[in-house]
Amino acid sequence: MRIRQVHPWDVSVEEAVDLQLRLAARAQKAAPFRGRVRRVAGADLAYDKRGDRIWAAVVLFSYPDLQRIEEVVDTCRVHFPYIPGLFSFREAPPILDCLERLRSRPDVIMLDAHGIAHPRRFGLASHVGLLASLPSIGCAKSRLVGAHETVPSAKGGQAPVYYNHSKVGTALRTRAGVRPVYVSPGYRLSVGSATAMVLACAHGHRIPEPIRAAHDLANRARRLRSIQIAEM
DNA sequence: GCGACAG
DNA sequence: ATCTTGTCGC
Numbered sequence: 504m505r506i507r508q509v510h511p512w513d514v515s516v517e518e519a520v521d522l523q524l525r526l527a528a529r530a531q532k533a534a535p536f537r538g539r540v541r542r543v544a545g546a547d548l549a550y551d552k553r554g555d556r557i558w559a560a561v562v563l564f565s566y567p568d569l570q571r572i573e574e575v576v577d578t579c580r581v582h583f584p585y586i587p588g589l590f591s592f593r594e595a596p597p598i599l600d601c602l603e604r605l606r607s608r609p610d611v612i613m614l615d616a617h618g619i620a621h622p623r624r625f626g627l628a629s630h631v632g633l634l635a636s637l638p639s640i641g642c643a644k645s646r647l648v649g650a651h652e653t654v655p656s657a658k659g660g661q662a663p664v665y666y667n668h669s670k671v672g673t674a675l676r677t678r679a680g681v682r683p684v685y686v687s688p689g690y691r692l693s694v695g696s697a698t699a700m701v702l703a704c705a706h707g708h709r710i711p712e713p714i715r716a717a718h719d720l721a722n723r724a725r726r727l728r729s730i731q732i733a734e735m
Numbered sequence: 736g737c738g739a740c741a742g
Numbered sequence: 743a744t745c746t747t748g749t750c751g752c
Contacts, residue, residue: 548742550743557742557743585743587740594742617741626741647741680752685741 504608506599507634512592513582519592520623527625530618530633533693536611536700540566543704544609545713546598546631549721556580559597560721563609564713567703571716575601576724587647588622591630602635611692611700613640615714617647618689618697620664620672632690639689640697641672642711646685654683659702663694673698677705684709 510522543566549558556578563573577600583592598614617626618641626647632639649666651674660676664685672687675698688697704711710718 548743550742552744554743585742587742590741615742621741641741643741645741648739 523623523625530629535693536696540610544612545717547615547717549725558721558724560717561601562716591627611638617641618687620687628689638691641687643685681709
């Protein structure tokens with residue numbers, strides 16, 4: 504699929520924040536998914552111990568039966584610093600490269616990150632979704648912003664996450680006895696449909712299958728170090 | 736000024 | 743995120 508080249512990535516921290524403020528406006532339409540979801544992609548990354556190279560992986564699954572269809576990995580060096588709230592400037596490039604090389608188009612992509620549950624309502628999931636013109640979901644392992652009540656302990660238990668007087672996501676128990684994950688729509692999705700899709704992809708593990716598979720693939724690629732794709 | 740703070 | 747072995751529990 505084609506990726507839009509909207510802005511450069513070698514920007515300063517100030518420019519990055521400015522870009523988020525400007526791009527966020529395009530990622531705030533909360534629409535429930537239209538039609539049938541047939542393919543869901545999961546994306547995640549692995550870092551080397553020095554923290555200057557990352558491996559990105561995208562794994563495509565059929566939905567809702569979750570059969571593995573296709574997978575892509577990419578690697579590149581990172582220069583942008585680790586700053587909560589600015590992940591996309593480190594992680595989006597290699598993920599977008601993977602998406603660009605994907606043969607069949609996903610209906611939605613879920614990432615180990617936040618969507619609009621972000622200081623400027625434009626987390627990594629939103630950024631990737633916007634540039635790829637693909638509905639996206641952020642499913643993070645911990646909270647970045649917002650607050651919520653106690654999450655029911657059974658699988659499927661949830662509590663809305665509020666930030667600045669608006670609902671930005673869901674704290675969702677994907678399995679009994681584990682900490683909830685934080686689901687927030689990234690691009691062109693509603694909190695409800697994003698939450699439903701994550702729960703539908705929870706197969707006995709805290710992390711939904713597409714992201715789990717991408718996490719595993721990224722780590723395997725890192726250990727092998729055999730796929731050193733062109734750097735940019 | 737002091738915490739909080741995705742991966 | 744990554745560095746690390748075994749170990750307690752379903």
